[in-house]
Amino acid sequence: MKVNTRVYGTIDETEVYEYTITNSAGVSLSAITYGATVTAVNVPDREGNSENITLSLASLDDYVTHRPFYGATIGRVAGRIARGEFELDGKTHHLDANEGENQLHGGPDGLDTKIWEARIETEEDAAAVIFACTSPDGDNGYPGNLDVEVRYTLTEANEWKIDYTAVTDKPTLFNPTNHVYFNLTGDVTKEVLNHELTLSCERVGELDAETLPTGGWIEVDGTPFDFREGGKVAACARLDHPQTQLVNGFDHPFLLDHTSDDPEVVLFDPESGRRLRMYTDRESVVIFTHNGEVDAYTIAGQPVRQYAGLTLETQTLPDAVHHDQFGDITLRPGETFRSQTIYQFDWLMTDEQA
Numbered sequence: 001m002k003v004n005t006r007v008y009g010t011i012d013e014t015e016v017y018e019y020t021i022t023n024s025a026g027v028s029l030s031a032i033t034y035g036a037t038v039t040a041v042n043v044p045d046r047e048g049n050s051e052n053i054t055l056s057l058a059s060l061d062d063y064v065t066h067r068p069f070y071g072a073t074i075g076r077v078a079g080r081i082a083r084g085e086f087e088l089d090g091k092t093h094h095l096d097a098n099e100g101e102n103q104l105h106g107g108p109d110g111l112d113t114k115i116w117e118a119r120i121e122t123e124e125d126a127a128a129v130i131f132a133c134t135s136p137d138g139d140n141g142y143p144g145n146l147d148v149e150v151r152y153t154l155t156e157a158n159e160w161k162i163d164y165t166a167v168t169d170k171p172t173l174f175n176p177t178n179h180v181y182f183n184l185t186g187d188v189t190k191e192v193l194n195h196e197l198t199l200s201c202e203r204v205g206e207l208d209a210e211t212l213p214t215g216g217w218i219e220v221d222g223t224p225f226d227f228r229e230g231g232k233v234a235a236c237a238r239l240d241h242p243q244t245q246l247v248n249g250f251d252h253p254f255l256l257d258h259t260s261d262d263p264e265v266v267l268f269d270p271e272s273g274r275r276l277r278m279y280t281d282r283e284s285v286v287i288f289t290h291n292g293e294v295d296a297y298t299i300a301g302q303p304v305r306q307y308a309g310l311t312l313e314t315q316t317l318p319d320a321v322h323h324d325q326f327g328d329i330t331l332r333p334g335e336t337f338r339s340q341t342i343y344q345f346d347w348l349m350t351d352e353q354a
Contacts, residue, residue, distance in 0.1 A: 001127040001154070003120055008032045008039075009060030014115055016060055019129045021154040026050050027345060029154045031071075034063060035112035036131035036150045038071035038180055041160065043345045046273030051186025053274060053345075055290075055299055055309045064113075066297050072112035073150050074105045075176040076135060076142050077329065079253075079286065079318030082212050084141070086321040088171055088330065095141035102210065107140030111148065111176070128153040128161075137170065144170030146331075158345045166337040174337050175316045175329040181290060181309030182276060184269035188299045191307040192289065193234035198266040199227035205253040205284070205317060207246060213253065215323045218243060225252070230266075233310060236289045249289035249307065253317050256284055263344075265312055273347045278312055280341040283327055286313040314341045 001023055008018035011034065018039060022028040028050075030040040040052040055070045057063050063070075084097035098108040105112065116131040128151050135146040146168045153161040166174050183192050204225045206216040220226040224235040224244055236249040243252065256264045263277035265285060278285070288311040294304035320326035331337050 001122055001125070001156070003122065003127050008034075011060070011064065011115065016115060017118060019118065019120065021127045021129065023154055023156050023158065025156070025158055027154065027158045029152060029160055031129055031131075031152055032060070033116045033118050033131065034060060035114065036073040036116045036133070037063065037112065038152070038178065041180075041345075043158075043186075043274055044347055045186065046347045046349050049186075053182055053184050053186050055181035055183065055188065055304070057297060057299065062297050067112070068294075068297070069105060069112060069179040071178070071180045073131070073176060074179050074313070075111040075148065075174065076106050076140070076146060077103075077173050077175045077321075078105060078177040078179075078313060078315045079175075080104050080210075080212050082319055082322050086173065088143070088173070093141060093143060100210070102212065103140070105179070109140055111135065112179070116150075125156040126153050142172050144168040144172035146172060146174065148176070150176075160343045160345070162341045164337065164339045166331060167333075167335070168331050169333055171330060171332045173321060173329050174331040175320065176339075177286070177313040177315040178341070179311060179313060181311050182267060183309040184267065184274040184276065185272055186274075188302050188304065188308055191305065192310050193232065193237060193307050194270065195233045195310070196230055196268045196270065197227045197233050198230040199254060200257040200259065200262065200264050201225075201228070201254040202257060203255045204243075205255065207243060207252060209246070211247060211251055213317065213319050213323060213326070215325070217255075225250075225254070233289065233307075237307070247291050249291040250310070251286070251288045251291065253284040253286045255317070256280070256282070267310075267312070268348070273349065275346050275348055277344045278314075278342065279344070280314040281339055282314040282316060282341065284315060284317045286315065286318065287311060288313070312343075
């Protein structure tokens with residue numbers, strides 16, 4: 001395993017570093033200390049051509065200025081918290097809102113805006129970058145000093161493993177994710193609508209007009225959300241369903257079945273042959289299909305078009321603090337939060353190549 005380090009840029013005279021791990025198959029993972037943000041995942045296609053299959057910006061200034069969440073570690077709490085407040089142990093906590101009255105992705109200064117410490121660990125068949133950060137008591141309105149570690153491991157089996165750990169000195173909330181957008185074509189000018197998605201899920205969380213969970217469920221049978229037997233991501237553009245009309249695609253939590261050892265998600269690009277298989281211990285995956293164009297910045301010099309990528313954000317269901325049936329995201333002193341998500345990459349040959 002090869003690990004390279006370089007200075008990626010500076011923020012207020014503090015250097016931000018980028019670490020790149022490369023395995024013997026030519027798969028590589030790059031991440032920076034700003035936001036513990038993944039800046040590239042390079043994967044060969046069936047012809048052996050390696051390209052970045054994530055949405056990534058050109059510079060540190062772009063990440064800081066535009067804050068698109070591409071590849072970033074999100075927290076303390078991923079998604080939206082309604083009205084920017086929650087009650088814990090009989091006390092109401094008021095959070096810093098950054099989307100109307102709601103808090104989105106941890107607030108205006110979430111974990112994606114911090115400069116993390118980093119260290120490298122290597123083994124014979126894997127290497128890891130371990131990012132560490134302390135979110136102080138009162139940060140974005142959350143109680144408790146929260147110490148977080150995020151470990152990105154790349155293996156010789158072409159796995160990108162994300163391991164989260166966290167501890168706190170006061171009862172608080174913690175529900176992190178990584179906001180990576182995948183486009184397996186490796187070409188940002190191509191939509192992901194032709195990707196094939198298989199998803200072990202029978203129910204999807206219903207959203208309201210503010211894209212907050214209502215607490216209700218949609219049974220996927222007969223809807224654009226049914227990928228149990230596989231289907232094109234283009235189903236997200238079927239605007240005959242009120243929930244896809246609401247956001248012009250998907251921005252929904254898919255409740256994972258966890259009924260077998262098979263991957264919870266399989267994403268495949270028939271053009272390049274690249275395939276992604278996802279495993280997680282989290283209850284849900286939020287799939288967001290980049291439902292609008294962006295003209296504030298470019299990717300690889302190209303405009304960012306609608307459906308340029310999709311996220312697979314593993315997490316406890318969003319806004320769980322307001323819906324008892326969604327799970328408990330409370331972290332207390334003496335406890336250690338642990339979670340793992342694995343993305344495994346390969347590339348499938350055509351019948352003629354096989």
